[in-house]
Amino acid sequence: MSQSVFYRNKTKSKEVEAIMKRLEDKDNPDMKVSFGGYMHGGDGFALKVGNLESITEYTTDLWKRIISAEGLMSVITTDMMTGNVNIKCVPEEKRQKSKSYLSSIVYLSLLGFLIYTLWIRHHQQ
């Protein structure tokens, strides 16, 4: 008897549904957006776009903006042979917080001040 090792999650999250809904295009009614599944370890998901007549920079930019609004980064791959587009949505890499920049600035200014004080004292002697 077979025993399951891992069962692929096919349920769309709210985030996926929101993006899919926003990707629908009234000017391109035949376009079909489907869910392609989650990536290993749940690090993002993929969407498949079919029945596209043409694809322009405007379309891809719009898709990127929609996905970015959900805090995700997108990688768009077009298969010219099948006419399908694959969109991989992955969480954005965490940016360095401004607080760490601030602490670096404070340390550097303190160091600069100390060097200046030592230089002044040296010249006074």
Next chain:
Amino acid sequence: MDTPSPAMRPTVKLERQTGLHDNDSRFVEEVIKVISSLNGSSTMKLKVHSKFATKFTLIIQDPPRMNMDDMNQIFLMNSKIISIKTDLSDSQLRIEVLKHSESSEKKRKRAAYDEYDVPDGYDLSMVDGRDKKHIDGILRNLLGMTTMEFTSKIVPSPTHYMLEVEDIEVLDMEYMQEVVQKYRAFITTTIFDYPQKKLKINIRRNDTPITQIIAQRKKVKLIQ
């Protein structure tokens, strides 16, 4: 390889494809003959994409069950094969080949991918402690060569484990060859079951004696 019916002699005649040289057409015919000789090939369809100037793609829709040896046969039939990709979800086998006029100096890239640690959600409780290491390794390789989740099951038997994989994305045959070679002491058969849309890997248990090891085919160099 599935045993071909001795009475069956496939005759393949391709209508002249625009953009395909006679040698390329012959290769397409030969591939079809090889695949047609396998059981369950009566429903397959062929599509040749030859629009590009340097390469053409042979797409076989609904091929029969094939094993690693069958795939290796195809690789050996033409030195200009760029890649063989298998899409089990769509029951498709795609063979990308350089056109006759193109030199095959551009050698195929060496298969390279990073292994991916088996995520926490994977249940390997049915696997014996002695076999966990190599089954985990095979899974790490399958996870590394793909990006999307897939469903996997294990059918344990007294001598083997049958790893069944479904809903897997397109697999590069070179990567598969690498895994089979890496775990040649454990992987006894690899079946691409297109009708069932499954990849089946038979993995030997550590306490079962080795009967056969899949040897890597070595290139023969002719010295004049």
